[in-house]
Amino acid sequence: MESALDYHTALRLLEWQIEMGADEAICDSPIDRYALAAEVKAAPAPVRGAVVAPVPKAPKIDPVAEARKMAASAGDLAGLRAAMAAFEHCELKRGARNLVFSDGTPGARVMLIGEAPGRDEDREGRPFVGRAGQLLDRMLGAIGLDRRSDDPGRAVYITNVLPWRPPQNRDPNPEEIAMLLPFLKRHVELAKPDVVVLMGNISCQAGLGDRGITRLRGQWAKAFGAPALPMFHPAYLLRQPHQKRETWADLLSLKARLEDKE
Template identity: 65%
Template sequence: MDSSETYWTDRALLEWQVELGATDAILDAPVDRYALEAVKAAPKAATPPTPTAVAPVQAKTPEVDAVALARAAAQTASDLAALSAAMQAFEQCELKKGARSFVFCDGNPAARVMIIGEAPGREEDRAGRPFVGRAGQLLDRMLEAIQMGRAADDSARSVYITNVLPWRPPSNRTPDKAEIAMMLPFLERHISLADPEIIVLMGNTPCQALLGRTGITRMRGNWTEVLGKPCLPMFHPAYLLRNPIAKREAWADLLALNARLRG
């Protein structure tokens, strides 16, 4: 086919397309409009979400069961010296960080009577012994009145003294329930190892720890039982210093204690 024939053929095709309605030349190849419509009608594939940065999950530090740790440490103590060492090594009680001294006990460990107070005060924290301040001096005079004392060699007339807490609370505040519960396993082991015949609870804190209740003005003078042992709640000597009128009731309680020992 010569060039002239090609020209006329191409022109005829172009005129034919114009007659069909074509106005502009866009592509070199024809477009299948039916195929385009099918593509538009087809459902679009879901676009995967753009991943976002996720902060790493911090593993929670397991909470320490201080009471369980205290119970385990206390049970390992086979004697009073081992119990003292276990308590001094116990790191869960925050009071230890602010106290000067560890206050464990005083008196005769073989005594028939074990006196339990609240916690060391300023003088006890300095001396490392329980009941050595003004309240302790009053306690000594009270015991002397019934021919007893912490320095007595005779176990029948001596006393053994300790506290619910071995460290001084800041500003001599009252120990809170968590501190009492934390140190209670040590106190219970202390009673078991000392094995007194009679327990004297002086004040609300030891009553709360071992009897589960407070209200020393109602409980004092009423014999009860703690860990299978006779127990007598009494006013704390510090309370008697603030309320001298209560010394009459304290004297009655001392006489009751003396009668129980002699009976």
């Protein structure tokens, strides 16, 4: 009767097998793969007329309906932010660093709605930062408004149509706008501004269902249940500084509207 291999002999044999290229353990007895293939071919075909249970499909989720439900459940701005953070049906969220919810003072008379976060906004988690934000602050300061003020008469509250940055700063597509529009509507309802400023084409599309900012700017309309003034986006003014004259006229119109409501 042969004696069992000792530990060191077995280890050397195993190392030798590894050196020879053996890298997978096998069964104690051989398996005839050809016989297995024949068994599969010989398996009985389904009986004609037999009822085959369908594979259940996962229920299809309507992201717009889901957004409406989640937005409606938010009782305050903190709850709305939490609902947006929990919304998992927008692919933009997966490529963004931060949820860009708002800046400024809740309860301010003026609510600015921008388009979508850019690189700086995505990094800091606040809307309208960087060069466009600096220009916006100067524009607001020219008519006595300040996003950092605690005085509701001078304060400004700011958000965007989309809370997540689109890749390469591309324009949001209609599906993304429609998906996140319920959150924006609820945002305005909870903030309760006296007037809304729609900055840029995407904001006008979301609030007015229309585009063409050069045609719409300066004309008061109604969006989200509040008086709304379309204006050029500060980023556009950085590229087209000759349009600042029209923007100054829009700012004066905004100032006059606020003074009429005092």
